[in-house]
């Protein structure tokens with residue numbers, strides 16, 4: 011999962027003459043142009059999109075690195091179609107609490123993020139490994155190449171995992187991550203997000219996506235979030251504040267369900283993308 015510069019694949023800065031040259035206004039205008047063209051296409055009968063554009067110009071590095079040819083298709087080996095098994099001994103229940111991994115309490119807003127993982131027919135995806143990773147409350151990842159001047163929290167690493175129960179439920183206790191800068195363009199900031207990895211029901215199904223928080227002022231400015239041209243598909247990446255998950259004198263709660271397949275599926279990163 012770790013990359014050379016500590017940013018995750020979808021957050022990689024642009025290398026080359028374009029890096030940090032564009033202004034936010036230019037990026038925003040480009041996003042709006044692509045979205046306007048998409049909406050016009052919908053009116054003309056084009057199909058609804060649920061996935062991100064792989065060559066989304068406002069997301070600068072996608073221009074050079076998106077696939078230009080259809081990937082080579084192979085039949086999965088039989089072993090890849092077997093369900094991965096993560097026994098309860100292998101994943102400890104305490105690994106879903108990112109606030110207890112060190113000697114002290116991490117700084118920031120303690121939150122519970124919980125929801126269900128479902129297949130396209132609404133059936134729970136049970137006994138599946140869910141992994142998350144995220145920045146700390148100041149927007150800093152623990153990695154030597156994340157050097158932007160926000161503090162590292164010695165009591166927060168930002169990784170956790172759990173196994174879904176029989177109803178497909180997962181739950182994490184963590185700290186609300188902060189937004190952080192990246193080098194797509196001048197003054198580029200990512201909305202606060204938590205990265206999710208899901209194994210699904212066989213080895214060919216692993217999916218990776220991001221969860222966002224409601225009302226983030228950076229949504230309209232972020233070319234990664236906006237590379238999904240369809241508003242409804244973007245909305246599915248945003249958690250809902252859930253007062254029933256909020257715990258008295260302890261933490262606020264967010265609900266986020268993930269649908270792996272079908273027309274309401276949650277957008278997932280292409281597994282072939284870098």
Ligand SMILES: [Fe+2]
Nearest residue numbers: 018021203205
């Ligand atoms: Fe990130």
